[in-house]
Amino acid sequence: MRLWLTVIVASLGCAALKLAGFVVPLRLLESAIARRVLEALPVALLSALVAVSTFATGNHLLLDSRAAGLAVALVLVALRAPFLVVVVAACATAAGVHALYR
């Protein structure tokens, strides 16, 4: 039930944000401060997501097979590998390390 609520609220909220752009005056969104915040938010959120989803399990910090997977992903992204290669190689690395050390 909670899962449904999360999915529905997020879906309607994000759709509403898209529509908001068509209603709010452009000069408001293109003001210096709004532009800076809107440019910075995805970078800050994505990097926090990378860090937390790699090193956290619940409320604990944990160095496990995910870190090895992320290391491979970082190298491949730096080498401009295609998206699918990055994700599959990272997952395969994590699975391999997990199998070796469990």
Add this chain to the structure above:
Amino acid sequence: MSLQRNGVAEPRRAALRRIRNRALTIGASVVPFGLSFGAVSVETHLNLAQVCLLSLVLFSGASQFALVSIISGGGSLFSAVGTALLLGTRNGLYGARINALFRPRGWRRLLMAETTIDESTAMAVAESASGHAAYAFWATALTVYVLWNASTIVGALVGNALGSPATAGLDVAGPAAFTALLAPRLTTARMRLLALSSAAVAIATVPLVPIGAPILIGALTAVAALLVFDR
């Protein structure tokens, strides 16, 4: 007269073909992302209907993947939805640009708003000088919409069929996907510093606050710090 018309018609047809090809290439590029998202979602115990609803209505890859990633980590509704919404704010800015280009009304406005994403905005803006901005927008928006939804369904079905043992290692699909999305935005030292400080604050608060909250705390702290230093 007919010669003249042909002379005008040819470049136009060529331009539209070029735009369609470009839209297909962009559409194809979201397929791996959609497959990963679908597979990770069912691993997080979302059912097929929930995965489909996200792709049909939310329709924004980064927000969808972030939502699922935080749910799978045990985060609250508030932190999952909050992160997805904050990631979706950039679509508002895109919407304002698209609105300035086309000024759509009625149902067309709703449809345009729903399909305003990174890809369709970039194509419309790029083609605004050629006079084919509307064609570029719709070609890209519809191609991405169809391929995104199709690939998330396939990803979910494949993830379901493979089951848990074969999807070991999938917990790093999120971090890997976010890294790939992040990389093109780290072009300046300022953005790299922002990314590092957000990650550092998030990690530092993991033991202290409810699950999922570190992402919001890290990101908002880092963005606030950036604004203060900019002054």
